[in-house]
Amino acid sequence: MSEPLDLPAAPIGEEEWHTQVNPWLIAASVVLVTFMQVLDTTIIMVALPHIAGSMAASSSESTWTLTSYLVSNGIVVPMSAWLALKFGRKRLMLISTMVFVVSSMLCGLAPNLPLLIVARIFQGAGGGVMVPAAQAILLEAFPPVKRGMAMAVFGFVVVLAPIIGPTLGGWLTDTYSWRWAFYINVPVGLLSMLLMARFLEDPPWIKNRQAGKLDGPGFAFLAVWVGALQVVLDKGQDEDWFSSAFITRLSILTLIGLAAFILRELRTAEPMVDLRVFADRNFAVATLTIALVSAVLYSSAALLPQFLQSLLGYTAQLSGWAISPRGFGVLCATPLVGYLLSFMDGRKLIMFGLFLIAVSNYMLGRLSLEIGMADLVIANVVQGFGMGFIFVPVTTLSVSTLRTQQIGNATALFNLVRNVGGSIGLSVVVTFLVRAAQRRQNLLAAHLTPYDPAYQQRLLHLQSALVPLVGAPQASKLAHGVLYGLLVQQSNVLAFVDTYRWMAIAVVVCVPGALLMRKVIAGGRRQTH
Template sequence: MSETALKPVSPILVSLVVSLAAFMEVLDTTIANVALSHIAGSLGAGSEESTWVLTSYLVSNGIVLPLSGWLSGLMGRKNFFILCIVGFTVTSFMCGISTSLPMLIVFRLLQGLAGGGLQPAQQAIIKDSFPPEKLGMAFAITGITTVLAPILGPTLGGYITDNYSWRWIFFMNVPVGLLAAFLVKILVQDPPSAQKQNVGSIDYIGLGLIAVGLGALQIVLDKGQQEDWFDSSFIVFFATISVISLIVAIYWLLQQERPVVELKLFKIPSFGMPCVMMFFVGFALYGSTTLLPMMVQSNFGYDATLSGLLLSPAGVVVLFMMPVVGRLVNRVPAKYLISLGMLINALGMWATGLVTPQTDYATFVFVRILQTLGLPFLFVPASTLAFSKISPQHSSNASAIISLTRNLGGSIGIALVTNKLIHSQQIEQSYLVQHLTMADAGYRYALETYTQAMTNLGVPAALASTQAMGKIYQELLHQASILAYRDAYNFVASLLVVLGIAALFMPDNKPQKQEAPAASH
């Protein structure tokens, strides 16, 4: 008998219940981004110091993610999931009542530790709740959480911050968390493979190496741009620690009989290659979600709420596309859907690079929809293919690895596109400055027009010329910034095109013809 047959509760209902908790946690990865200036002002801190509110959460979250499979085996997956929900709820409340920045950072660190196990546990529970031929629909439900929450985070965070208080960003988790914990307690059941197991004593060496390596890597990615990357001894130190720790960790984990992270799962081709694709799902999702609000706020005068609302329609489109792709997975090989998703996203990134200073709100909404339209074609097939050869006893470990690769992709994506943006601004500005000479007809015309306009307002001739040059330089900076965003989007588009072609060489999958993994267990 299949393990899924042991569950009397509807798989759809179980999926919705566990997704409620995971949605809350994923939302918190982006919801605080737009509130940093408010948090800094309220707690008497600088804007640079306030970024540790994000960093502390991401660092601790990244450390727990790969350990969640081992912890699920130690205490049982359901018990671990409930513990994560309760811990996340309590620490969310403590974040909301924090009276100083150090206090908030400590509780954000604990919040990340508590919430780190929610995504992998949710994915593993949903995977084991559905028969193999319906895995596509299962991961369509998972994808709604994973893809929709980061899109809606800035919208919700901006609205709450502008209309209420940044503290409600954390307080809103309390009733949701309590409800989720209650529903999981009464509705979710662990199959035999997910109950308490004899996992042995924890591999403290492996755990320590992973914690140090991932923690240092996250600090490098989050602080690299502010510290001027490898020109900073601070970044060089943490980068060195990260590389050494992770290399030693990989070697150590491969030698262990009971490792905290099952790296040997990467030997399965249908698991390893989709993990690479999931890395770039995070890259495209978080990178693009970071760029667009920055662009419209810095160059088009949008406030936090309006820039967040810019992202919402795309979230609605993703919501409707997920079940559609979930049905397509059993009809079309995953590699073709993944390739299509990469190319659609690439088209959206390229289209966003075509914006001009006159681009309106409706156009931004359209290009954002195009940016995210391909995400369901990436997430659902990649998840389905990754789990197609994973046995139930390895579900939790596989989920932890997939969640980690996606989150790392997001962190690296944000770091790379931000660095590309800053570098391109300098290049574009240098290029445009070359045209600010009297030999350039456009510059002469603009200077004469602005000087005449200033003179007509009663400004003395000498001062009018100076002010006109200042006005032209402001426009130059504005145009250089928009061109830099174009370069950043084109960079992401080029990468996605290459990946779209590479996806065609992934293993074939025919999930509708596979036998249930549990049957062989």
């Protein structure tokens, strides 16, 4: 290992810039708006059946309220760095928050599904700026030695909000109406605007730089590949993936759009996003790590409520409570990680966090129809603790070897890849779950033959119990139906078990990858290997 090297000095007035207010006041203002935006990505998940019912729409049509939000959000996220230079980061945060608040009100007032989808598009566009801009504001407001604690607070909000979203959404929907899942954003958004107007200020590299001309072709290519990809991921399983000409064409369009976007951004003199930041090893590895972790965490969080509701009969609100202990794990871990990161190797913290997430998925891989709430709570607390140990150091290390004026662009790309990774991972895992259930059903069905003594005994027992109720002819049909229902139920349980165990293996494989990053020591210096 060579001696620690200082990062190249930045121009005067940039690295030495300090905010005129307490950075924790800045943190409070941007963390509040971040919590509101991230919460909204999951709060309406449990309300989709109610939305479909009240608007005479199918379940498939109601999911477009999610897809429209994600598409517009994904398109705007990479533009946040350019928009910050164009309008100023403070003004941009105020404008985007206002757009988010107004569109949230319109979502709650929407009389039909098309208008709700339009309002969600504007809501996603307003929210797309918030997370990367808030992350950049925090990293710039705090000196390098304190960025670990700042990212601990930010990480706590980013991972906690999606956890409590389904629980809060279920309670609001059951108690009042699904419309209150949108109305709740209005007072929170207005309060955050007051705080940001009072405490935020733009650093000199934002004030003194002029935004170049908007890269129109780059924006068009971005919209094409992000939009097409989200539709593919959202509808792929329903259309049986590449057996569908529609999905195949959209997949080709996604690849063409992505290739054109990369070539355009690398060749143009004024790119919308500077992809050359991926040449930094820490940023590239950290971004890949967060994409893989997001894929597993999104999938784990989505599968557990499905298991509890479809196989154990939990209500939407109760299943939300079952996964909420992850928030307790995050709450315990993030302050500790923020402290440890000031003097410990962040790569080791990431490896420990990955190990905990692998353990939690293995614990969930022991699901059965007799599982108790205590087992679910322990597994989710462990997973939440691991999440805290990953997000904070990954976010900090991702920008630790970049210049401060590169942070805005880097955080936009970081969040885009995180969102795309989560979406791809969720679609892959859902497909694996469906195929695993089919495979398990075929294996179990091989034992349901007239030559299997256990099957024959069970069938005769059911028939004898049903004959006094429905008569002999009908009893035989019902007995076969009961056994088939048990077959499907056990197949689904085993499919969930297989899926969680494979996710645990995938996380374990990622553990050594943390060592690919350079070691960064307190004060923003790095060690080369």
